[in-house]
Amino acid sequence: MAKYDLDDDGVVVIIGSGAGGGTLANELCQKGIQVVLLEAGGHESNESFVNDEWGSFGQISWLDSRSSSGSWRVGKDFNGLPAWICKTVGGSTTHWAGASLRIQDHEFRIKTEYGDIDGANLLDWPITLKDLEPYYDKAEYKMGVTRTHGIPGLPGNNNFKVMHAGATKLGYKNCHTGRMAINSKPRDGRASCLQLGFCFQGCKSGAKWSTLVAEIPKAEATGKLDLRPKSHVLKIEQDKSGKVSGVIYADADGNQHMQQARAVCVAGNSIESPRLLLNSENSQSPDGLANSSGQVGKNYMRHMTGSVYGTFEKPVHMWRGTTMAGIITDESINDPKRGFVGGYELETLALGLPFMAAFLDPGSWGHDFTRKMDEYSHMAGMWIVGEDMPQESNAVSLHAENKDQHGMPTPNVHFDDHPNDIAMREHAYQQGSAIYDAAGAKENYLVPPYPSTHNLGTCRMSANADDGVCNAHGQTHDVSNLFISDGSQFTTGAAENPTLTIVTLAIRQADYIAKQMSEKAI
């Protein structure tokens, strides 16, 4: 592994080692570019991951102080935990379930497609599906996505059998075991899936793609990567010319260092990325770095989510095997006749007993709660993930008083559901229940959203510098050598799980950064 000096101003500094940052690091290293990858969390491994929900939660989650506000139920149930994301090498790719879906053509231009929606801050992406297709192709190949590049689908588990039986009876046409970045056969030096059922907890077998097991080791093999775990970036420095010159970070012991940089790429997830930009305010950028548009932290999206768990006369054992074992894509269309714009996916999901207790109906107690828990082994489960409306008032901001362990203001996440989100969720609850009813369910439990795993949009991409933070390559409109490299870039959320698109954008951004560097533009 490379080791660069703190005063080496030729390196590209990447903040965050998840889907965006970890992929970008590897792509740049493959091109011979020197990279310092700063990760706030520690360095776990397949060996150190545990098949234990709470144990793993404590091991890899981002548990630093956060707060939430707004009318969303997560804000009430999990006020200090608005998001369920990770602070560990590999970021939330250690936690993701592997669903790898391309954003659809129309979802890149919903302002045009949907028209004006009251209360929604809609904007078309400055890029199209056609622009991304070659990069999606590279991302799918890199990640080994099933049902692409001749890679076979995964076998369906019991939870999928229930979904498929119900979906088929209901007349859905597109139900299968998904496009998953989980090895259905040995590939790329990693084993095939053992059907552990602990996809969320790091995947001990290594069958699931993550930047921890796939991108970062390859980047290290180039000799160009200087990975620094437990390095929490507090501030990005801006020089007199307006360019960024480096970052200040706290190491494992809390000691602060300044790493100089030729370019800085922010990939801390859509809560930490805007938090860092806002905390990097200076006399040139009094409202925060790259925030002349005022959109940093705004338009926070988390996907319209919810879950349906059906109970059956006979056992299901839904926890056995891949967490996201199958998908129904029929509802991910834009059909305003349903009473809302945009669409949603239905994906199987299983929780272990400990997390089922935590998430089934947070805060509830008594016989109604325990009666439901008693059905645990006879439950099938699905997660709803749909397009939510960007709203300027849904925002990540710096808390006025609270500071974290490094003295940095903590982030507050404000969120209200848009009426379109609520109408879509109600529709999805109905359809999910109908699927399980068709498979013979005794009862369905409609489960509210979990803390957000899909955090998007807080540094959005725009053609016009007035209404977004970065351009079509994630380069900030205000600062030419500052890039947004994670899901914060998303102009709108689309219905699909975002990781594949984050990886795709990172591959594309790496080409752009390399070109800008060779042209001495940055």
Place this chain on the structure above:
Amino acid sequence: MLDLDLTRRDFLKTSGSVLMGTLATSTGVLGLLAPSQTWALELTKLDKATGQILLQTTRHIFPHATLDDAVYALVVKDLDAAAAGDDAVAKLLTDGAAALNADAGGDWLAANNDKQFSVIEKMAGNDFFEKIKGTAVVSLYNNELAWAHFGYEGDAWKQGGYLTRGFDDLDWLPDPPADASPAAYSASK
């Protein structure tokens, strides 16, 4: 006193080692267990009477009729540990238990089930109730005894995963076609 589950013997047969590893079998204990005391919970901070009340309170908050007291005792164990680490928690729990007794006319545990519940119901939402509920929703369901009770199989890695152990053994619905759900990879193919 508290009802004991009739399946205790079978229960202990399958999960006794875990139980014994988690709960002490010494004296000076939460002595809830007649007629055959096979386990006991050692309290470090709270007194025995408070421990008994906390256990029964947890049973009212998360009532699973056939779930063994030993599992509920794990919640008391965690509450006791929290009390040992924080005097404010110790006071909250001790005062809460006293309040239950006062509301029940002196001895809440001696009251019948309905009376006990009516007292608990009035406390719903207060700090004492929320502390027990918040601890129990994790502790009660996050142990191998509970997993055995509910049928959850816990750590899959140490058992080699479910690929050859029933991940797709559901046989009461039709199997999906191969294009929707291909056969699992086999090295011998």
